[in-house]
Amino acid sequence: MHKKWTNITNKLASPLLLILLILLWQAAVDLRWIPRYLLPSPTDVIAAFFSDFSNLMAQAGFTLQETFLGMLIGVCLAFLTAVAMDRFEFFYHAFYPILVITQTIPTIAIAPLLLIWMGFGIAPKVVLVVIVCYFPISVSLLDGFRSVDPDTVRLMKTMGSSRLQIFRYVKFPASLSRFFAGLRISTTYAMVSAVVAEWLGGTNGLGVYMTRVRKAYAYNNMFAVILLTSIISLLLMKAVDLLQKFCMPWEKSEKQFSKTN
Amino acid sequence: MSESFLLKAENLSQKFSGTTIFKDVNLYLAEGELICLLGVSGAGKTTLFNVLSGLQMPRSGHVFLREKEITGEAGHLAYMLQKDLLLPYRTVLDNAALPLLIHGETKAHAREKAAAFFPEFGVSGTENKWPSQLSGGMRQRVALLRTYLSSEGAALLDEPFSALDTITKSAIHHWYLNVMEKIKLSTLFITHDINEAILLSDRIYILSGTPSTITAQIKITQSRPRSSDFPLTSTFLDYKKQILSLLKLNGAS
Numbered sequence: 001m002h003k004k005w006t007n008i009t010n011k012l013a014s015p016l017l018l019i020l021l022i023l024l025w026q027a028a029v030d031l032r033w034i035p036r037y038l039l040p041s042p043t044d045v046i047a048a049f050f051s052d053f054s055n056l057m058a059q060a061g062f063t064l065q066e067t068f069l070g071m072l073i074g075v076c077l078a079f080l081t082a083v084a085m086d087r088f089e090f091f092y093h094a095f096y097p098i099l100v101i102t103q104t105i106p107t108i109a110i111a112p113l114l115l116i117w118m119g120f121g122i123a124p125k126v127v128l129v130v131i132v133c134y135f136p137i138s139v140s141l142l143d144g145f146r147s148v149d150p151d152t153v154r155l156m157k158t159m160g161s162s163r164l165q166i167f168r169y170v171k172f173p174a175s176l177s178r179f180f181a182g183l184r185i186s187t188t189y190a191m192v193s194a195v196v197a198e199w200l201g202g203t204n205g206l207g208v209y210m211t212r213v214r215k216a217y218a219y220n221n222m223f224a225v226i227l228l229t230s231i232i233s234l235l236l237m238k239a240v241d242l243l244q245k246f247c248m249p250w251e252k253s254e255k256q257f258s259k260t261n
Numbered sequence: 262m263s264e265s266f267l268l269k270a271e272n273l274s275q276k277f278s279g280t281t282i283f284k285d286v287n288l289y290l291a292e293g294e295l296i297c298l299l300g301v302s303g304a305g306k307t308t309l310f311n312v313l314s315g316l317q318m319p320r321s322g323h324v325f326l327r328e329k330e331i332t333g334e335a336g337h338l339a340y341m342l343q344k345d346l347l348l349p350y351r352t353v354l355d356n357a358a359l360p361l362l363i364h365g366e367t368k369a370h371a372r373e374k375a376a377a378f379f380p381e382f383g384v385s386g387t388e389n390k391w392p393s394q395l396s397g398g399m400r401q402r403v404a405l406l407r408t409y410l411s412s413e414g415a416a417l418l419d420e421p422f423s424a425l426d427t428i429t430k431s432a433i434h435h436w437y438l439n440v441m442e443k444i445k446l447s448t449l450f451i452t453h454d455i456n457e458a459i460l461l462s463d464r465i466y467i468l469s470g471t472p473s474t475i476t477a478q479i480k481i482t483q484s485r486p487r488s489s490d491f492p493l494t495s496t497f498l499d500y501k502k503q504i505l506s507l508l509k510l511n512g513a514s
Contacts, residue, residue: 155340
């Protein structure tokens with residue numbers, strides 16, 4: 001009984017704290033501790049969110065398109081790289097340091113250059129998303145391929161299986177859980193990177209819109225964009241979780257089994 | 262003996278960076294026979310199995326399966342290890358059917374063929390479960406079924422039951438003897454458990470010495486099916502005494 005109570009309070013702690021902070025924010029604005037033109041109150045933001053809803057959705061559509069396209073390309077490239085690095089030791093030694101370097105490039109610094117090179121269209125945004133996704137996904141895939149028990153590979157060989165069969169039946173499915181962990185990290189970065197690239201120049205998207213309302217000092221609209229960006233990021237993460245559950249039905253039973261034992 | 266053997270190894274030797282693991286190993290396995298290879302740890306039993314299964318090339322010697330040389334060629338002999346190595350992301354049925362898929366059968370056909378053996382191996386009803394939902398003993402049964410389906414008539418079992426607790430182990434011995442009565446899988450079995458060797462096998466090879474080689478061969482003439490009281494009889498103990506003295510004589514302990 002006691003355990004159940006701590007469980008409930010643990011679950012409630014975070015939403016309660018969030019509500020408390022929002023109330024505090026509302027009070028700070030309503031009681032004029034902070035002037036309204038500098039910080040809109042939560043109710044202002046929500047009002048702006050709904051009055052501007054159709055425009056926000058249209059802008060989000062552009063940003064999501066860049067995000068998805070970038071992630072798709074990023075995942076494909078990461079997969080090819082990981083397979084090559086797993087198969088050829090030479091590739092591993094040649095590529096791994098470069099992979100790490102791509103991760104150390106500050107996206108904020110490279111985004112303006114991409115814009116100069118590729119113009120104000122969709123291309124520089126997609127490329128930035130690709131760069132951001134590539135590293136976590138390729139590394140997690142590679143780790144997954146390499147996590148396979150060598151005895152399993154030995155057993156597969158005694159069954160006479162080819163390299164491709166070992167990949168298909170053992171290495172690829174074994175890498176899935178790490179792949180999804182990498183994908184979840186990339187999803188959050190990807191959306192934010194697309195927004196950052198749009199900030200710097202473009203005609204459509206949440207980032208472009210955010211810059212526009214900032215310049216107009218319409219901070220209530222700006223906060224509405226921020227709110228939408230984080231809602232979409234959360235939904236994307238949830239979508240990754242659902243996709244993982246769908247692709248890895250055995251994980252659920254593993255968890256259940258370890259609980260009953 | 263003029264009969265032709267299913268599996269035969271001639272003068273096998275293996276050497277790694279100057280150390281000879283075993284030398285001049287000669288053994289054979291007849292159709293339907295169950296042979297134990299008994300030796301203390303470190304006698305090179307697993308290396309010998311890797312050579313027999315074709316995972317490793319021996320330094321010298323030959324392996325024949327039905328008169329055909331298979332030295333250094335994997336894919337002919339089924340191999341089962343102490344770990345069951347069931348793939349967690351395939352259902353029990355798909356795990357058992359895996360060797361058939363690898364040999365190029367269609368998914369539907371492989372499943373159908375594997376499913377037909379589930380009752381015989383005492384694992385009916387587990388077909389659509391995940392391996393993580395089975396107990397250790399059940400998993401080992403499925404692993405044996407998979408081994409059976411991947412064999413071209415002969416199987417190598419490397420201490421398959423040594424990770425199980427005593428009670429599960431004796432239950433699985435009983436089960437194993439029963440299954441073997443039905444399927445007659447010709448088997449070469451590694452163990453360091455003397456009781457297990459006497460209980461299960463038709464013949465026992467003793468692997469000992471440094472570098473090790475086969476120093477003795479004992480025929481267990483007890484008729485089959487063997488009852489679970491067999492280990493309590495004086496015949497059993499006589500075999501055990503004989504084996505213990507052989508292991509000691511050869512300076513293994």
